[in-house]
Amino acid sequence: GPKVLQIPSHQIIDMGQMVTLNCDPVSNHLYFYWYKQILGQQMEFLVNFYNGKVMEKSKLFKDQFSVERPDGSYFTLKIQPTALEDSAVYFCASSWTGDAEQFFGPGTRLTVL
């Protein structure tokens, strides 16, 4: 079936550094999402992105967070600067329409020291 890829699978950085998480969504999908999950618990919505713009973001999407998808390439989540509480697994997802099935990537485990 359709696959979403995420790079890297694991990232360890020092607090205050910048990190960019990369997502390669399903090729014909139009909606893109980032979620944050801590310790295999609740999947927390961060942001969704459509037609080059952020449509909706949660209160977890702090000012230090930004997303973009330049020229149809990777959909990225950048955190600058990182904080200890940013340690989590970040999942990217994509879908054809806003209410359609979301296809998730395998996640990037971010560890902030």
Next chain:
Amino acid sequence: QQKVQQSPESLSVPEGGMASLNCTSSDRNFQYFWWYRQHSGEGPKALMSIFSDGDKKEGRFTAHLNKASLHVSLHIRDSQPSDSALYFCAAYDTNAYKVIFGKGTHLHVLP
């Protein structure tokens, strides 16, 4: 308040048994529901969607939706050890164009 509430938090059933998972929404903007399953170390994967009142069956899985009470359930017949996973109910907010996930139910199928 959590807009999508799931129960129970954890459920253990014997192999071959029936597992029943529940989900309730507190917002009438949430009209479309999905069930996702997440195995350890993986991303969630959609099991099925349900948009209309009543039952929807796909193999061993049956979802039930009651729009009046905003209650949706998932029933897994003949549970297998491979069904052991974290199950999320997700509701689509038609006003905000986003999907809200519940906290999940940990299902353990005991061999």
